[in-house]
Amino acid sequence: MLGSLGENLTNTMKKLVGMSVIDKKTIKEVVKEIQRALIQSDVNIALVLNLSKKIEKRALEEEPPKGITPREYVITIIYEEMVNLLGREAVGLDINQKPYKILFLGLQGSGKTTTIGKMCRFLQKKGFNPAVVCTDTWRPAAYEQLKQLTEEMQIPLYGDPENKDALDLAKKGLNEFKNKKVIIFDTAGRHKEESDLIAEMDQLDDIIQPTEAILVIDGTIGQQAGEQAKAFSQATDIGSIIITKLDGSAKGGGAMSAVAETGAPIKFIGTGERIDDFELFDPERFISRLLGMGDIRSLIEKAEENIDEDIAEKTMNNMMSGKFSLIDMKNQFDMMGKMGPMQQVLNMIPGLGGKIPKEASKMTEDKIDSFKVMLSSMTQEELENPKIIKQSRIQRIARGAGVDESEVRALLKYYNNTKKAMKGFGGRGRLRGSTMNRMMGHFMK
Numbered sequence: 001m002l003g004s005l006g007e008n009l010t011n012t013m014k015k016l017v018g019m020s021v022i023d024k025k026t027i028k029e030v031v032k033e034i035q036r037a038l039i040q041s042d043v044n045i046a047l048v049l050n051l052s053k054k055i056e057k058r059a060l061e062e063e064p065p066k067g068i069t070p071r072e073y074v075i076t077i078i079y080e081e082m083v084n085l086l087g088r089e090a091v092g093l094d095i096n097q098k099p100y101k102i103l104f105l106g107l108q109g110s111g112k113t114t115t116i117g118k119m120c121r122f123l124q125k126k127g128f129n130p131a132v133v134c135t136d137t138w139r140p141a142a143y144e145q146l147k148q149l150t151e152e153m154q155i156p157l158y159g160d161p162e163n164k165d166a167l168d169l170a171k172k173g174l175n176e177f178k179n180k181k182v183i184i185f186d187t188a189g190r191h192k193e194e195s196d197l198i199a200e201m202d203q204l205d206d207i208i209q210p211t212e213a214i215l216v217i218d219g220t221i222g223q224q225a226g227e228q229a230k231a232f233s234q235a236t237d238i239g240s241i242i243i244t245k246l247d248g249s250a251k252g253g254g255a256m257s258a259v260a261e262t263g264a265p266i267k268f269i270g271t272g273e274r275i276d277d278f279e280l281f282d283p284e285r286f287i288s289r290l291l292g293m294g295d296i297r298s299l300i301e302k303a304e305e306n307i308d309e310d311i312a313e314k315t316m317n318n319m320m321s322g323k324f325s326l327i328d329m330k331n332q333f334d335m336m337g338k339m340g341p342m343q344q345v346l347n348m349i350p351g352l353g354g355k356i357p358k359e360a361s362k363m364t365e366d367k368i369d370s371f372k373v374m375l376s377s378m379t380q381e382e383l384e385n386p387k388i389i390k391q392s393r394i395q396r397i398a399r400g401a402g403v404d405e406s407e408v409r410a411l412l413k414y415y416n417n418t419k420k421a422m423k424g425f426g427g428r429g430r431l432r433g434s435t436m437n438r439m440m441g442h443f444m445k
């Protein structure tokens, strides 16, 4: 849906997911792409600039909540701000009185008659049995078109192609269907001016006294849709909007955002010529689809797996080459949660069976947790170069972690023993390149 806009936005989001780092530069790049896509879809420049400023500011300044990666958070921000652009929650129809009289208006060719057919189908599915009145006295074919549409669905229709008085037709139709729960009025769509539409609504309004007036707008006109919506919503407080032809329209984004900006509720959208190409307009669902969020979720998971694999591979390489630091040990602890106990992990490495450091197999979860707290009390320098951790540093780390100095010493001992044991495994040349990747991929599953 929405053709190139959806495609461009989905691609931008995919790119965002694939980026190895999320920093100021990448955020700016993503925001630029979103801007470009929206402007191409005829979204008003001021709206686009406002939106991109908000996304950029939030993405650069806000801290992701716990458990959410910066990447996921940027996606969330884009999603939230795009939803805001389209305004509000799904509104839908609330058929809360009898008869519920809906007056359909729209410029010629906007898709009004087709949309009435779609609306009838929608209501039927909801258990209502609407009736339709044709007041279009200008286009004889309109009655025929409605007749065909309603007959297929067995929906009662009132109209008279011989009668040229729209107001009289409305009156008679109203009388004919006075016991119906929902009555839909089709009107002539010959006008090209917003003011004509309003005048027509005024005349019919007196007779029909509609519960709701719906303006059908052709989505292919882009942001010009805003003008129609504005004139309409200023003239009535019972007005809502249906935007049609959003399938494949290059300007659909412009039409929707411009209408949303006027505050007039968009209730439904038309997404094709068939009777079922019609849906309740729900900004959240719509934007999710536009951004390809279904795909994005699985892509995020995949990206995170890859990041984990990168860390795992680096840690393993450091372990094998004897460059094992406290940072690697910390990573190792984090990985253990995902890959199972260290002994099991090391057992999977060809050539290492039976040569597992004793300490590794004796690690309990509690001990790992306590080690993690101590590690987080160390400075980056200490983590990278544990040799510098002497008495005064041990004291400080113990105090910071709320443990005995002896426990910090036990951690350093564990580290030294593991490092020594690791050295013994190194230089075998067995764990290189793709074998390593395959292995780590296996571990992470």
Ligand SMILES: Nc1nc2c(ncn2[C@@H]2O[C@H](COP(=O)(O)OP(=O)(O)OP(=O)(O)O)[C@@H](O)[C@H]2O)c(=O)[nH]1
Pocket: 106, 107, 108, 109, 110, 111, 112, 113, 114, 115, 139, 142, 188, 189, 190, 244, 245, 246, 247, 269, 270, 271, 272, 273, 277
């Ligand atoms: N692709 C697409 N075409 C649509 C959609 N809605 C309506 N159309 C087409 O738009 C054209 C005009 O639709 P009508 O329903 O005849 O328009 P109308 O506003 O009733 O026209 P008048 O009676 O002349 O005012 C038809 O060819 C419809 O098939 C839509 O959501 N997508």
